[in-house]
Amino acid sequence: MHLIGLQQVRALAGSRILLDDITLGLEAGARVGVLGPNGAGKSTLLRILAGTGEIASGLRTVTGGVEIAMLSQQDDFTPEMTVAEAIHAGKEAHEWATDPKIRQIHTGLLADVPLDALVANLSGGQRRRVALAAALTAPAQVLCLDEPTNHLDVEGVDWLVRHLQERFSGSGKNKGALVVVTHDRWFLDALCTRVWEVVPGIELGNGRPQLPGRIEFYDGSYAAYVLARAERARQNDLAAQKRENLLRKELAWLRRGAPARTSKPRFRIAAAETLIADVPPPRDNVELLKMATARLGKDVVDLEDVSLSFPQPEGEPKVILDEVTWRLAPAERVGIVGVNGAGKTTLLRLLEGVLPPSAGRVKTGKTVKIATLSQATHELDAVADLRVVEAVNEVAATITVGGKELTASQLTERLGFTKSRAWTQVKELSGGERRRLQLMRLLMSEPNVLLLDEPTNDLDTDTLAAMEDLLDSFPGTLVVVSHDRYLLERVTDHQVALLGDGKLRDLPGGVEQYLEMRRAQAQGANVALTGFDKTEQSNDETAGDQVASDEHSAASSTLSAAERRLKQKEADKLERQLQKANQAVEKLHAKLEEVSAQAMTSEKAQEQLAQLGRDLQAANEQVEELEMAWLEAAAEL
Template identity: 65%
Template sequence: MAHLLGVESVRATVGPRILLDDVNLGIEDGDRVGVLGPNGAGKSTLLALLAGTREPDSGRVTRAGDTRAALLSQSDRFAPEATVRTAVHGAAPEHAWASDPAVRDIHAGLLADLDLDAPVSSLSGGQRRRVALAAVLTADADLVILDEPTNHLDVEGVDWLARHLSARFSRRRDAGALVTVTHDRWFLDAVCNHVWEVVPGVDPGGNRPQIPGRVETYDGGYAAYVLARAERARLAATAAAKRQNLLRKELAWLRRGAPARTSKPRFRIDAAEALIADVPPPRDTVELAAMATARLGKKVIDLEDVSVDYPDPAAPTGRREVLRRVTWRLAPGERVGVVGVNGAGKTTLLRLLEGTLAPTRGRVVRGQTVAVATLSQTTHELDPLAEMRVVDAVAMVGERTLVAGKELTAAQLVERLGFTRSRAWTRVGEISGGERRRLQLLRLLMGEPNVLLLDEPTNDLDTDTLAAIEDLLDSFPGTLVVVSHDRYLLERVTDHQVALLGDGALQDLPGGVEQYLQLRREASDAAQAASRQSHSAPAASARSGAALHAARKELARLERRLEKTTAHIDELNRQMELASAQVDVEQLTELGRQLARAEAEREELEAQWLQAAEAAEY
């Protein structure tokens, strides 16, 4: 693989603080790197160093040949007069980019609902973010650097982005490389083959020297990263028992959840199983349901034949129906995730459950003991508490609460969600966005609700904080409803999911989020097929028999190559199992490289097969 970029003994400082020191990294063709770390650790600074928009204070960043980098930062800057078209493609004529299948895919995935001639200044924040992402993805770059690319994307958008990036940055010559900061763990596992963890520095105070931040590297996606972290902690006999337990619990979820999450070779799975052999499932569903029934009784919240509509001058009737004749009964201890397209009614559904919205038709029936708490998307309710200390803002709601059968004080609960002693006594007005989100949840839990509604709870949170929140929610003995675009969180903390598909109905998803994505793909394919049939029938009928024969011949060729490559992968796995039994580290390493190349080849062949299959349909 061709070398693209190197980082040699780099130091980066912010004022007197050494943010990163002695960082040594390398990026090659086909690398897909996910960057993790707590807020403020230096992740965005690292990306700026890689992109060349910031120079290191010492050390150097080298680029091979004419390696070009494109950076998506967290702040979107567009010219005041820019349209969607010029923001993405500049002054390039349409024929120069419209004929490129990859560019058409980007338009379909990110810009399908936008007018290309609309001013960027007229767009919403989420739409502007998608335009900025499209501009970076269409740029002529060998190294694509993305800072939180999944922000403002729904489940469907994240799924599209993962498939697009995996296909583009496959392990082949001149594929280029990807580096992305993201807190979306499903996206990390689906896309990345390496993880860099930015470990923050420590200032011990006094006259003692500062411990600078560093970057630790791991092979594989998020699941492999959790495994390697747990292994390192175990081998080093770390004293941080609390953090270790969280990692082991997270690992237990990853191995016992959906299959094929880990991107480690199969010979590592035995090590994972041994590590979690004595770790129980994340939560005892039966016990939680019994506790919830005791607190709530048999009735929680029932939606009975509920419809909700809003005034809409563009609608034929002058009103738009968001929910249509929805009947839904929440059970004690039920843990349900809600997914859906933007504007389908997810927030409306939460407001009905919360009791702040009355239905247009139908009724909402509540149990007598129901106490609802809602984690909203904003944290404005903390603004009046700006002068209070964090621990006092929690204690004012309640001094003590029960978590997993243990009584915790406000200070203990604050510490459990990652506030150090110094941060626990910081003024609320001075804490970060992620810390405000954690404080918001702590105050809700301290009030001991029995129905908890979470609206996009992962905003501004790093992966360690998310794991701590999930651990806390595991012991919540009530009914939980989560609306989120974070697929990992939904599958981790809820037991089943439902979907709002934009037609007013609430649909159960026995197959989970994957079923929702399949339903959306089928709807999109049906719409495209109908459009092709109505607009392209003459062209389709005029297509020559020779061209159709060639397309089907190419499809058969790709199928044979796919079968051969799959057989080769199976053989490599068999050889790795033998080498693992013989503890032949050198052979395992070489076989691992061959396996990675073969799997990348299969990914590329599958993408080519899909294109060929579409061509052979006409």
Template identity: 65%
Template sequence: MAHLLGIEDLRIIVGSRALLDGVRLGIEDGTRVGVLGPNGAGKSTLLAALAGKREPDGGRITRAGDLSIALLTQSDDFTPGTTVTRAVHGDAPEHEWASDPAIRDIHAGLLADVSPSADVTTLSGGQRRRVALAAVLTADARIVLLDEPTNHLDVEGVDWLARHLNARFSGRRAGAGALVVVTHDRWFLDAICTNVWEVVPGVDPGGDRPQVPGRIETYDGGYAAYVLARAERARQAAVAAAKRDNLLRKELAWLRRGAPARTSKPRFRIEAAEALIADVPPPRDTVQLAAMATARLGKKVIDLEDVSLSYPGRGGGAAPGAGPADGAAPAEVLRHVTWRLAPGERVGIVGVNGAGKTTLLRLLEGVLEPTSGRVVRGTTVAVATLSQSTHELDALADLRVVEAVAQVGERVMVGGKELTATQLVERLGFTRQRAWTRVGEISGGERRRLQLLRLLMTEPNVLLLDEPTNDLDTDTLAAVEDILDTFPGTLVVVSHDRYLLERVTDHQVAVLGDGQVRDLPGGVEEYLELRRVAADGVGRGVVVGARDRPGSGRSGDDRPGDDGGPGPSARPPLTGAQRREATKALGRIERRMERAASRIEDLHARLEEASAEPSRLGELAGLGRELAQAQAEHAALEEAWLDAAESLES
């Protein structure tokens, strides 16, 4: 593979702190790198240095000749009056980019709900973020650097982005380029990455002791391989530390031995002891969450009974409390939904942005009241909600972190031990200096950690989490998941993080914006299949949160024709079970078609490579036969897909 970029003894200084030092890395053609590390470790600064937006303070970065690099930052800076088309494609004429299938795929995957002529500055934050991502992906760049690209993307959008990046940066294609992505989405990392760079922050021990600069540790494979390799490194470090401690004890014991009048020791023994003391690897920042006692939960938790909710006069997707728009139709978010939460139930909620996931949580919390129907809560229910914005901390902006925790409780019992507010804050990963920082000055990730701790200290038995992974690094996410594993109450999680949902919840439901809550026996993968089928105009899924009312059909089942008889297909109507099986079969066929298309693309690339090398001309005949077989298989799958789609329309 061709070498694209090299890093030699890179040093980056921010203020008085050595963010990184002595970094040596390389990027090859076809490499897909995921960058991990705690908040503030220097991941975004590293990307800026790779892109040439920031000069290093030491060392050098070498780039291949005429190498083009595209960078997606976390901030979007658009000039007012810039249209979506100009923001993505600049001054390029439409016929140049509209004829490219890859660019059309980017438009369909990221900009389907955005008008090309719209002013970018008038769009929502999520839409602006997707416009910025589309501009980077359509750029003609050999290396693409993405800083938190999955922010503001729903589960479906993250799945599309993973498939797009895998196809574009496949190492099997010559000149595929390289990808470097900073993200805390672990499913996304596992889906796309061939390597992981972990940014380990430096340590300032204080006093006269020298500062330990940050460093980058490299791992082969995706997130799962990184976790295994990191665990093995930790085990080996523990063994080395045990050996070092034993040697140090022996050396110190020897230094203490001898006659009291002896005033000198052999210098080599003193140096050996000093070397053992100095040979201590810099520690990692750790976060340790602890389970608090949970109030008893009775048999009844929260029941939604025939609940409907509309925002009057808003015409869709408005927030409650907003004023009515003249002539706008009511926006119906939920329609005749019956849903019962059981004691100890652990459920994840997925859905498209703006479909009503947060509204559903606010109904469960009791902040919103339904337009019709009722919400029944058990007498022992104690609800705690972690909101997306952690706006609850805004009123505490002038308090110190320790004071914000002490406001809930000065002391709390954890694992049979009584801990003070200061001890709890330190276990949550706040250094002593950060523990006395004002709440208004801490980072987004620290705000979420702090608010989660405050919630757990109230001892809730129903926990509602709205996008809890926002702004959290992977170590903190692992700590949060550990505490959620031991939470004995009822847990409801809204998240686009597939890894979190599959890790801490037992089953998932979908909110698709049609007023219903749909069960997902097949998990997130079934949700994605349901969305793909809906995009093609076939199937509606299985409505499990809707109340079956006399005289109304079940979400697309048993649709009569205009004359009350069978529909135009003249096939017997499918039962609910048959429709579910047909939907699954359709999804299986689509996945096989994707694999077949990928194989055809790979064979085309191999044919091009073989035809360019005289020594490989003998391979052309065999590759040609494989290509013909793959194309025949793809054509047969297309026929099968059409048959399955027609059966669903009946």
């Protein structure tokens, strides 16, 4: 059933055409993810769909009786509001408290937020969750969410996905539809069934008109979108090659001497000029460059019987770590997950050496050179008045990348800054631009240990992919705190968890194991958890679970760094052998099909067919053996 439609809609940003000739429809049961680079017009599109944004021309239609709820990136709560009033405006408690679906939303998002608390006293993350709860509890068929995963931890994102899947499954008017702007790729892949990509407009210059932004439509989840987009890019490259060949021929024809040019037909000259004029400048592709890395020795950072706590105005001190021993190995890649307030950022500051422990010691290797990417990009405050080029030049005037020496201005261009943006003051940059500049300044200092605190903040999906490619090739030790499950599972080899009880726990089962642990805690179940700490069994009265901790640290209960490297090499070798074996099976299948067509009339082909059958059976057995060996090696890792 059709719910909302746009016909030839134009949207402006000041005097600039942001989007033009946008025609689309939203049907019941649709779950749409909106993607695009920062500033492309995603939020503008969402506001137009919700009816809160203005359109310069075109038509917006809404089926009668359809209600729409909108979550903006900025809430409009008044400070004197209570949480209950902000969520259930104008309603008495008895009107909503008896609804189990509303109670479920309160439990999932507001477990730590009292309903009688004033909005003015809430943290930024709590206000965001209150705004999200207000949108989810609204009696609406269409839900428009702008960056709903901001300020949600891994557990919160998982809850939101399950809630929205249940709410918008199926079809029919009562099921409604979802449109969500987000850069969380795991969220998109788990929830959305369609992707709308907002492609930004291009300023052509030289008196030529601007090419406005447009929307490209893809069916399927985020993974399907990535594959379809890659195929479109391949086809566009082929078309561009054909066009360049035609342009080259036209230009060569025009340059065959001035005397002959007067006799050339004017339409051929006009066609060539059209080809030249129609070439838009390439987009400012973001390229994150691999810098040199300082040598890293055997010792990195060791936490030895470390305890850390902070005094509270009332009651007992808040314990972040309680006698924790943790040893980071060279080239180790670890992700940290945990509940909000458990101390993930504090743990990074402890590893960095800027925060001393309450007890125990933090031992840092002599060759260690640490660089930290903070959440708030506060490292750029000191260079806020400098231009982008000057901020890069402050770290190094020139750097060598891939055997080529790049100046500061060349580097900023490679980072995706146009010549005009390269001379913009740092304080005037967007959040995504600040993030790119911050990361590259860190890498230019040649660190061998990277500590990343929510590195995905403010980055669009293309820049995230570029950053992940860069981190894949980083040879040093990597520690990542992030609620972006896609990033954690892509760039780290294993994860650890902070659950708020002072212990640091290994997660052999990854993020999914952490979510299962949290769900079990919420249900008050008894959960046995394997930990890094040296404590014996302890009771967690808040969650009602009983936690069993190992007698030894993770260093003594898992593979050593040297053993892990050998096992990893063995697993990589098996993976390469498995890939070759699978390719051999595919070739045998193709050969079988070819020979089968001849076997009816040729005795020689029949003999060849029998031999191919024996070869295929042997190849399949080899694949099975390699698969079992690879699984065993992966299990040990």
